Amino acid sequence: MSEESQKKIMLTGDRPTGRLHLGHYVGSLRRRVELQNEGAFDEMYVMIADTQALTDNFGVPQKVRDNVIEVALDYLSVGLDPHKVTLFVQSAVPELFELTSYFLDLVTLSRLERNPTVKTEITQKQFGESIPAGFLCYPVSQTADIVAFDATGVPVGEDQLPMIEQANEIVHKFNTLYGETLVAPKAMVPTDQYSRRLPGTDGKAKMSKSLDNAIYLSDDEKTVSKKVMSMFTDETHLNINDPGHTENNPVFIYLEALATDDHFRRFLPEYKNLGELKAHYERGGLGDVTVKRFLAAVINDVLAPIRERRKYYEARIPEVYEILREGSERASAKAHETVLRVRRAIGVNYFSDRKLIEKQSKAFKKKLEDEAKLAEYLARQKK
Ligand code: TRP
Numbered sequence: 044m045s046e047e048s049q050k051k052i053m054l055t056g057d058r059p060t061g062r063l064h065l066g067h068y069v070g071s072l073r074r075r076v077e078l079q080n081e082g083a084f085d086e087m088y089v090m091i092a093d094t095q096a097l098t099d100n101f102g103v104p105q106k107v108r109d110n111v112i113e114v115a116l117d118y119l120s121v122g123l124d125p126h127k128v129t130l131f132v133q134s135a136v137p138e139l140f141e142l143t144s145y146f147l148d149l150v151t152l153s154r155l156e157r158n159p160t161v162k163t164e165i166t167q168k169q170f171g172e173s174i175p176a177g178f179l180c181y182p183v184s185q186t187a188d189i190v191a192f193d194a195t196g197v198p199v200g201e202d203q204l205p206m207i208e209q210a211n212e213i214v215h216k217f218n219t220l221y222g223e224t225l226v227a228p229k230a231m232v233p234t235d236q237y238s239r240r241l242p243g244t245d246g247k248a249k250m251s252k253s254l255d256n257a258i259y260l261s262d263d264e265k266t267v268s269k270k271v272m273s274m275f276t277d278e279t280h281l282n283i284n285d286p287g288h289t290e291n292n293p294v295f296i297y298l299e300a301l302a303t304d305d306h307f308r309r310f311l312p313e314y315k316n317l318g319e320l321k322a323h324y325e326r327g328g329l330g331d332v333t334v335k336r337f338l339a340a341v342i343n344d345v346l347a348p349i350r351e352r353r354k355y356y357e358a359r360i361p362e363v364y365e366i367l368r369e370g371s372e373r374a375s376a377k378a379h380e381t382v383l384r385v386r387r388a389i390g391v392n393y394f395s396d397r398k399l400i401e402k403q404s405k406a407f408k409k410k411l412e413d414e415a416k417l418a419e420y421l422a423r424q425k426k
Pocket residue numbers: 054055056057058092095185188189197199203
């Protein structure tokens with residue numbers, strides 16, 4: 044395949060429907076920053092998926108509009124560096140709409156209806172029989188998001204795996220029909236089980252804004268402490284001396300995802316590491332308040348530099364929009380190369396295809412000549 048496809052390229056994104064939370068952080072954001080700092084990819088793209096957010100928020104566009112800046116601030120706060128990563132807005136890259144149109148032909152309605160993530164969301168959002176076509180088709184537009192940048196790696200949460208699978212099906216179908224054109228992407232999910240899906244503070248399976256069980260990256264210290272102190276923990280651990288359960292206990296899951304030995308040294312030196320703390324809790328004799336206080340300190344320690352950077356950018360909002368505008372321009376230029384390749388593969392590149400014009404020009408000339416010859420012959424016959 045072309046040289047372009049040998050490059051290591053990362054693309055991922057988030058819907059701007061709210062501020063980003065700790066689940067986003069452990070599930071994807073911190074990995075993006077690591078990848079950026081390791082220089083693991085030749086090119087990195089991070090997209091604010093406003094068009095996708097509109098597929099189920101078309102009635103409340105103001106919500107999407109207001110959260111674009113929140114997500115941008117969250118990106119910059121966690122340490123994504125606009126000099127190393129192209130941060131852009133989906134709607135500002137028109138090439139994505141064109142690619143979506145071509146890809147829509149390569150997928151069936153029944154396949155879209157089978158997408159497990161979409162299926163769950165349809166139930167959650169209670170669309171009933173009135174599913175917006177744009178919503179049902181968003182996996183196709185997500186394929187365009189990924190494929191437009193020749194992305195080889197897509198860091199996402201576990202819930203996005205069906206999207207990447209569907210993207211691969213579309214890529215395969217396109218390449219089979221029109222020749223090798225598109226790069227097949229690979230999902231990158233966190234390797235440790237605790238980071239893959241952070242439960243909510245209420246113990247529900249997923250941290251989410253709509254469930255009101257999230258700790259936001261932009262929460263201040265007091266808010267974090269309050270949320271942590273009222274967290275759901277082990278229901279069977281009623282007395283301090285009862286043996287406790289650490290498995291499926293959100294407090295311990297958060298610690299698994301966030302606490303380092305250094306945190307123990309600084310905030311809870313009675314224990315060397317999480318293994319020791321867990322052992323004591325399971326044995327009995329360790330109270331939830333001690334563990335929660337430690338967790339609040341850990342989270343606040345992780346969030347401290349993030350809050351700091353957020354303040355810096357909150358004081359420079361026009362600069363943040365400029366970062367997004369520049370990024371969108373760069374993203375659009377990159378996606379345009381893919382669009383040209385795709386148009387050529389399908390054969391809708393009429394005006395730039397000199398061979399096509401020459402060939403048809405010759406064919407029609409020949410036809411005109413043949414017709415003229417025939418007319419001449421017939422005229423001669425008549426005489
Ligand atoms: N669907 C993703 C989410 O809900 C957002 C998204 C849109 C995305 N396009 C993408 C993620 C492309 C990865 C790649 O969070």
